[in-house]
Structures are given as structure tokens and as C-alpha cells.
Amino acid sequence: MAPDTHRSPDPDPAGDFLLATCQPGAEEALVARITRALPGTTRGAWRRGSVSFRLPPGADPTGDDLERLREEAVFARVLFRCFGQARWHDDAGRATAVRALVPAVRWDVAHCFPRDVRGIAASDTASAVVAARAGLDTLFPGLRHGRAAPGELVLDCLVDEPDRWWLGWHRATAPATLLPGGFHPLPLPGDKVSRAWLKLDEAIAVFGIDFGAGSACEFGASPGGACQRLLEAGLDVVAVDPALVDPVVAALPRFAQWRKRARDVPLRDLRGFDWLLSDMNIDPVGTLAALERAVTASGSRVRGVVATLKLPDWSRAAALDEWLGRFRAWGFVPEARQLSTGGREVCVVARRDAPGRRPAGRPAPPPVRKPVRRSRRATRRPER
Numbered sequence: 001m002a003p004d005t006h007r008s009p010d011p012d013p014a015g016d017f018l019l020a021t022c023q024p025g026a027e028e029a030l031v032a033r034i035t036r037a038l039p040g041t042t043r044g045a046w047r048r049g050s051v052s053f054r055l056p057p058g059a060d061p062t063g064d065d066l067e068r069l070r071e072e073a074v075f076a077r078v079l080f081r082c083f084g085q086a087r088w089h090d091d092a093g094r095a096t097a098v099r100a101l102v103p104a105v106r107w108d109v110a111h112c113f114p115r116d117v118r119g120i121a122a123s124d125t126a127s128a129v130v131a132a133r134a135g136l137d138t139l140f141p142g143l144r145h146g147r148a149a150p151g152e153l154v155l156d157c158l159v160d161e162p163d164r165w166w167l168g169w170h171r172a173t174a175p176a177t178l179l180p181g182g183f184h185p186l187p188l189p190g191d192k193v194s195r196a197w198l199k200l201d202e203a204i205a206v207f208g209i210d211f212g213a214g215s216a217c218e219f220g221a222s223p224g225g226a227c228q229r230l231l232e233a234g235l236d237v238v239a240v241d242p243a244l245v246d247p248v249v250a251a252l253p254r255f256a257q258w259r260k261r262a263r264d265v266p267l268r269d270l271r272g273f274d275w276l277l278s279d280m281n282i283d284p285v286g287t288l289a290a291l292e293r294a295v296t297a298s299g300s301r302v303r304g305v306v307a308t309l310k311l312p313d314w315s316r317a318a319a320l321d322e323w324l325g326r327f328r329a330w331g332f333v334p335e336a337r338q339l340s341t342g343g344r345e346v347c348v349v350a351r352r353d354a355p356g357r358r359p360a361g362r363p364a365p366p367p368v369r370k371p372v373r374r375s376r377r378a379t380r381r382p383e384r
Contacts, residue, residue, distance in 0.1 A: 037073065
């Protein structure tokens with residue numbers, strides 16, 4: 001294959017550090033996964049929401065190696081090669097500090113972002129990011145900002161303080177690496193009933209989910225935001241939850257609700273679904289038990305699972321590999337990531353391994369449904 005003469009070359013030097021951002025509180029979980037995936041790596045400077053890592057001698061993770069490291073670093077929003085920290089007292093000092101760090105290569109696009117977007121409203125972070133973009137424009141005329149295209153060379157600028165930036169680079173590849181800071185770019189639309197819509201929308205983008213034709217069942221569906229997104233994807237949807245979903249969702253075509261707990265649904269009723277989702281606010285052990293009951297039942301045809309595993313505290317993140325092993329034991333290939341739109345939780349997307357997978361182009365049979373009984377007792381909100 002002829003070399004791509006239009007591709008910007010990787011920076012030289014590449015930088016002796018890695019820098020990762022994460023949800024505030026996830027720092028220790030992030031450190032544990034990166035230092036295990038890349039032996040010899042040590043934690044460097046860190047602040048709430050970001051950690052730098054000193055690479056071991058001889059290590060040069062770029063390309064596929066860096067992609068594999070990103071896959072292991074489940075809690076990292078972004079992970080990039082870091083040149084270091086630029087600090088200054090005035091505009092002239094800023095220009096000197098940045099030029100001393102950043103190699104003179106042809107940058108395709110710049111990503112300027114804060115450590116965590118939830119701090120924007122309570123600080124001047126938003127204005128600092130705008131100022132950072134203006135500052136980079138002065139130093140690198142014609143630099144583009146915003147979403148990168150696959151293969152482009154990205155100049156990363158983590159705005160730590162108005163007078164302090166961390167600078168580095170990455171090659172845009174996986175969906176999250178195309179976005180500044182790895183943040184999902186869409187706000188919650190006003191006609192959606194909950195943030196679960198936004199979480200599933202990000203999961204679809206990040207994991208490249210193609211639901212195809214068919215049906216889906218969601219455990220713990222109320223008030224129905226994820227069901228809305230599934231319906232928009234063209235699926236027939238059944239919500240399983242003792243609590244009623246929002247009337248906006250309940251009135252949509254191709255939707256039904258079974259008002260019961262997941263463990264109370266007869267296994268024969270779960271055989272007709274192509275996708276299984278779970279966003280139950282319970283311990284991951286309980287979520288996995290409910291999923292296992294459904295996907296391992298005789299006659300199950302589930303092709304994929306989208307599961308939110310809640311972390312009661314950050315120490316539970318140490319069990320993540322064990323949980324992913326459960327999916328593999330069921331015949332699925334799992335991927336995991338902490339979404340930027342989620343809370344203290346991990347999103348797992350697991351697709352059936354190829355031998356047992358139904359071809360995407362084959363029409364799915366209609367889902368097995370039970371009507372929602374409209375009785376006086378059924379309309380009361382049951383206790384969880």
C-alpha cells in the first residue's frame with residue numbers, strides 16, 4: 001500500500017508521558033488499569049479528574065499499542081501522549097512556554113477541553129477554554145477546532161487553569177478520540193424523558209452499535225429514556241419495571257411494558273428478544289444475575305447486551321475484569337467504558353460471538369409480548 005502523503009507525521013519527540021482525564025473520583029481505578037496494562041508505568045502528577053503517567057524506559061505506545069491501552073483504560077475519557085505542562089504570567093510567556101513544548105509539525109485539529117465539564121458552571125473554566133482556543137490560533141494560524149476526522153493528528157490542550165495547560169497529542173481513531181475531551185457533544189433534547197436517552201445515544205456512538213431490525217427488552221426501564229432511543233433506532237421494545245414509564249413513552253407505537261421485576265419475568269417470555277438492556281440501580285452482582293438468567297435460558301436468541309453496572313463505591317471497580325469474564329462465559333464479546341454522560345458506573349456492550357450470531361440482514365421474528373393489564377391495582381405505583 002502506498003504511503004498516505006497527506007497524513008500529518010507523528011510528532012518527534014512524541015513525549016515521555018501519557019495523560020488521561022476521567023470522571024472525578026475515578027483516578028485510582030484508572031491508575032490501577034493503566035499500570036497493569038503497561039508494566040513499569042508510574043503515576044506522575046495528578047489532580048481531581050486527570051492523571052499523568054511516566055512511561056517506562058523504552059516504551060513508545062503509539063498506533064495499535066495505544067489503542068489497546070485505551071481499551072484497557074476503561075475509566076479514561078481521553079488518553080494522549082503528553083509533552084508536559086505550560087505555565088506563564090502573560091501572553092508573551094504563554095507563547096514561549098507553548099513553543100518550547102510543542103514540536104513544529106502540521107497539526108490537523110486542536111482539542112481544547114477542561115478536566116470535567118460539570119465544573120464549568122461553578123468556575124471560569126468555560127471562558128478559559130475559549131481563551132485557550134484563541135491562544136492556540138495565535139501560535140498556529142489556520143488551526144481547526146472541534147471534531148476530528150479518523151486518522152487526523154490532534155493537538156490536545158487540557159485547560160487545568162487559565163494560566164496552565166497540559167499539551168500533547170493523539171491520532172484520531174476510535175469514536176471517542178474524535179471529540180474534544182472525549183465528551184459526548186449532544187445535550188439532552190427537550191422531548192426526551194430522562195438522561196438514559198443520552199447515555200444510550202453515547203453508547204451507540206462510542207461502541208458502534210448497529211441494532212438492525214428486531215426487538216429489545218430493557219430491565220429497569222422507568223422512566224423510559226433508553227426505550228425512547230431504542231424505538232428511534234427502529235426496534236420493538238418491551239420495558240420491564242414495577243414503576244410506570246413516562247406517558248410520553250407509553251403512548252408510542254411498538255412499545256409495551258411488563259410491570260414486574262426482571263427476576264419475575266417467565267423465561268419463555270424472554271426468548272423472543274434480539275437485544276437485552278439493563279440500567280437497574282442495584283449492585284452489579286444482581287444485574288449480572290438477571291442478565292445471566294435471560295441470556296443462558298433455553299431458546300434465547302439474544303445477540304447483544306447493553307448493561308450499565310453501577311459502582312456503589314469506587315473500590316468495586318477492581319471486580320470489573322471478573323464481571324467481563326461472566327459475559328465471555330455466556331458466549332459474548334464484551335467491551336467496557338465509563339461514558340461521559342453517565343455517573344459512577346460502567347457501560348458494557350457485549351455482542352454474541354460470531355458462531356452463534358444471526359446475520360444482520362435476516363429479518364427478526366416479532367417479539368413475544370404481554371399486554372399491560374389496566375386494572376385498579378396495576379395503576380398504583382408499587383414499592384421497589
